[in-house]
Amino acid sequence: MEYIIFCLIAYIFGSIPSALLVGKIGYGIDVREHGSGNLGATNAFRVLGIKAGSIVVIGDILKGTIPVLIPLLFDLDVYRLAIGIFAVIGHTYPLFASFRGGKAVATSGGIILGIYPILFIIMVLSFLLTLYLTKYVSLSSMITGVITVIVSLFFKDLGLIIVVSVLTILVFYRHIENIKRIKNKTEPKITWM
Secondary structure, eight states, X not given: OHHHHHHHHHHHHHXXXXXXXXXXXXXXXXXXXXXXXXXXXXXXXXXXXXXXXXXXXXXXXXHHHHHHHHHHHTTOOOOHHHHHXXXXXXXXXXXXXXXXXXXXXHHHHHHHHHHOHHXXXXXXXXXXXXXXXXOOHHHHHHHHHHHHHHHHGGGTOHHHHHHHHHHHHHHHHHTHHHXXXXXXXXXXXXXXX
């Protein structure tokens, strides 16, 4: 029973549309009507700027972190990685935003932060390095997923390997259109200051 409750809580947390809230409350802008129309951090950066985008990233990460930490408050022996997956489902298919959400990257990282912080640091460094080299946020997200799967092998936790692999597959699935644009050389690159 506790699994169902925690999974539901995780889904509700994941469903909080950070980009939509920051855009509407802070700027009077619905990010779904601008840029890519996506409710993820990348679109928030492009539409709302660095400050708002940073807030959205933090919010999206916490949507994964908080639900996997909540069971610790009750000292319950539950598999927190499995609970975290429901936060990602909430982020990608949010109850509070017509089931049209982000691409699962930051919230997936948030799950890892709450359980394997060292792996999260490796993920962030991988993402930033890849982003610096390629200037593609989408490609960096996918490469980071692959690197995370590889690094997770060294943790010798079968559940971690399975969950990270599933999340990486989801990230690739959510980036199908980006992959097409990268092939066609129409995917927008970021510009460094």
